[in-house]
Amino acid sequence: MSEGFALDPQLARESVFVADRVLCRVLLMDDARFPWLVLVPRRAGLVELFDLDARERTLLFDELEQAARALRSVASSAKLNVGALGNVVRQLHVHVVARREGDAAWPGPVWGHGPRRPYDESARATRVSAIAARLGTG
Amino acid sequence: MSEGFALDPQLARESVFVADRVLCRVLLMDDARFPWLVLVPRRAGLVELFDLDARERTLLFDELEQAARALRSVASSAKLNVGALGNVVRQLHVHVVARREGDAAWPGPVWGHGPRRPYDESARATRVSAIAARLGTG
Incomplete structure (x- = not known):
């Protein structure tokens, strides 16, 4: 499924x-303000959600749900935000963000809300391994 | 499927x-700045996307795709934005927005971007009937 797939450089940087x-591919957005995963279907040339075929749509929904569960196991949250925007990065990617009342952007969206605040190194490693373990891939 | 369903009052107002x-239920957001539909699964008590069962997930994806096609038939666009946020209105609802470069919020998200600008009455009626016709329900 992943032939020809290459992660967008901006997504890779952030x-x-x-x-x-x-x-x-499941990514942790390197922004300590929000527990935030990005799921990137590993097929080349995808732009819109509707470019996915029926099997991929089911897989995406399942993988988003597992990602959401993993996020909620490491961070308390009041609401999930799920979105596919792609105005800046065109490669299809879907955000799953665990929101809590009073977080840095509440109740607005996280996208475009001020500069990222990268995790410090140990907090980043801890979060990645906790989420990977919860996904059964740690 | 719709027993007990009642549209959230804020969604109804906007x-x-x-x-x-x-x-x-397919709604046109009354904001002339953006071609913007909102899909509300007509089952009581839904909050998160993952509250939908397998059949509903497939239906939602199909109905989002049809809504996106209808939007694109009435408004040129560079990118679709699809999102389920729900920080303010908790009833599960999914946004489909046809974005173009240079629109009022580009490249940021439309949610929380300044005050709505309601359509004038004839433009609203024209847009609703064009989209309904395209959905095969006009």
Whole structure:
């Protein structure tokens, strides 16, 4: 499924690798303000959600749900935000963000909300390994 | 499927009815800045995307795709934005927005971007009937 797939350079710069699932690469957005995963279907040439075929749509939904569960196991949250925007990075990618009341952007969206605040190194490693373990890939 | 379903009052205030599909009520967000539909699964008690069962997930994806096609038939766009946020209105609802470069919020998200600018009455009616016709419900 992943022939010809290459992660967009901007996504690669702003995130760290967590795991490869059947369909998607799971990334942790390197922004300590928000517990935030990005799922990138590992097929070349995808732009819109509707470029996915029926099997991939089911896989995406399942993998998003597992990602959301993993996020919620490491961070308390009031609400999930799920979005596929792609105005800046065109490679299809889907955000899953665990929001809590009073977080840095609440109740607005996280996208475009001020500069990222990268994790410090040990907090980043701890979060990645906790999420990977929860996904069964740690 | 729709027993006990009642549209959230804030969603009702900010949008106009377009059509009922098998799963979702389709609403046009009453904001002339952006071609913007909102799909609300017509089942009581839904909050997160993952509250949908397998059949509903497939229906939602199909109905989102049809909504996106209908939007694109009435408005040129460079990119679709699809999102389920729900930080303010907790009833599960999914946004489909047709974005173009240089629109009022480009390249940021439309959510929380300044005040709505309601359509004038004839433009609203024209847009609703064009989208409903395209959905096969006009």
